[in-house]
Amino acid sequence: MSISQVFLDKENLRSRLFGEVWRNLIPAVFRDVPTYYDRGNAVASLGTCSPWSRKFAATIGARMRPGSKVLDVCSGTHDVALRLLDIDPSLDVHAVDGSPHMIREGQRRAQVRGLTINAQVCDAHKLPFADGSFDVVTLQFASRHLEIVRAFREIHRVLKPGGIFCHNDMLRPSSRIIEIPYLVYLRFSVWFTAKLFGSSAESLKCVGYFANAIHHFYTPREMSDLLREVGFVDTENRSFLSGIMSYHISRKPQA
Numbered sequence: 001m002s003i004s005q006v007f008l009d010k011e012n013l014r015s016r017l018f019g020e021v022w023r024n025l026i027p028a029v030f031r032d033v034p035t036y037y038d039r040g041n042a043v044a045s046l047g048t049c050s051p052w053s054r055k056f057a058a059t060i061g062a063r064m065r066p067g068s069k070v071l072d073v074c075s076g077t078h079d080v081a082l083r084l085l086d087i088d089p090s091l092d093v094h095a096v097d098g099s100p101h102m103i104r105e106g107q108r109r110a111q112v113r114g115l116t117i118n119a120q121v122c123d124a125h126k127l128p129f130a131d132g133s134f135d136v137v138t139l140q141f142a143s144r145h146l147e148i149v150r151a152f153r154e155i156h157r158v159l160k161p162g163g164i165f166c167h168n169d170m171l172r173p174s175s176r177i178i179e180i181p182y183l184v185y186l187r188f189s190v191w192f193t194a195k196l197f198g199s200s201a202e203s204l205k206c207v208g209y210f211a212n213a214i215h216h217f218y219t220p221r222e223m224s225d226l227l228r229e230v231g232f233v234d235t236e237n238r239s240f241l242s243g244i245m246s247y248h249i250s251r252k253p254q255a
C-alpha cells in the first residue's frame with residue numbers, strides 16, 4: 001500500500017527531530033523505569049491511564065476467540081498482555097519489547113500470577129515472526145517512540161488475514177484549546193514524576209521530548225487515515241478529551 005506524501009513528510013520530520021532520542025535516550029529511560037512504571041503513569045496521568053487501559057483491554061477481549069494467538073508489541077511490563085490473560089486465560093500470548101529490564105519486570109508479574117507470556121527482546125520495527133502468525137496484535141503507549149509506518153507495516157505483516165490490530169496511545173489532541181494547556185501540563189508532570197521517583201539523568205533529559213513527541217504526533221483522525229493507508233480496514237476509534245488518550249481497533253482484510 002502506498003503512503004501519502006503528507007504522512008511521509010511527517011514521518012521524516014519525526015525521525016529527524018527524535019531519531020537520536022529514540023536510539024540513545026529511550027533505552028536508557030526504560031532501564032530505570034520498570035519498578036515504578038505504574039505509579040509514575042498514575043501520577044503523570046492524574047489516574048486516568050489505568051482505567052483507559054482497562055477499557056481498551058475489555059474492548060479487545062470482546063472481539064477475541066478462546067485460544068487466540070496474541071502479540072503485544074512494546075509490551076514493557078506486560079500491562080496489556082496481563083489484562084488480556086485476566087479476561088481469557090486460554091489465550092496464547094507473546095510479547096516483545098526493546099528493553100530487557102521492562103520485560104524482566106513483566107515476566108516477574110506474570111509469574112506471580114501463575115500466567116505464561118512468551119517474551120523476547122527485539123526492535124518493534126523488525127518483528128521476529130513469520131507472516132500471518134497472529135490473530136491479534138496490540139501496541140499500547142509506545143508508538144510515539146517509533147517510526148510508525150515501518151512499525152505498522154511489520155504488525156500488518158505478522159497478522160493473519162482477518163486478524164485485528166489494537167492500538168492505544170496518547171495522541172495529539174485534535175482541539176488546540178485542549179492541546180496547548182495539555183502540553184504545558186505534560187512538561188510539568190513528566191518533570192515532577194521524574195523528580196518524585198528519583199529518575200535517571202536520561203529521563204530528566206526527556207522532559208521536553210515527551211511533550212514535543214505528542215505535538216508532532218497524529219490526531220485520532222490522522223491515526224485512522226494512517227491505518228487505512230498501511231492497509232487496515234474497518235477501523236473503530238474511541239478517544240478521551242479529543243485524543244489525550246485514544247484507541248483504534250483495525251482489521252487486516254481477508255486475503
Ligand SMILES: C[S@@+](CC[C@H](N)C(=O)[O-])C[C@H]1O[C@@H](n2cnc3c(N)ncnc32)[C@H](O)[C@@H]1O
Nearest residue numbers: 030074075076079097098099102123124140142
Ligand atoms: C511507555 S512503555 C509502554 C509499555 C506497555 N505497552 C504499557 O502499555 O505499559 C513504552 C515501551 O516501548 C518500548 N520501546 C520503545 N521503543 C521501542 C522499539 N523501537 N522497539 C521495541 N520496544 C520499544 C520501551 O522499551 C517501553 O517498554
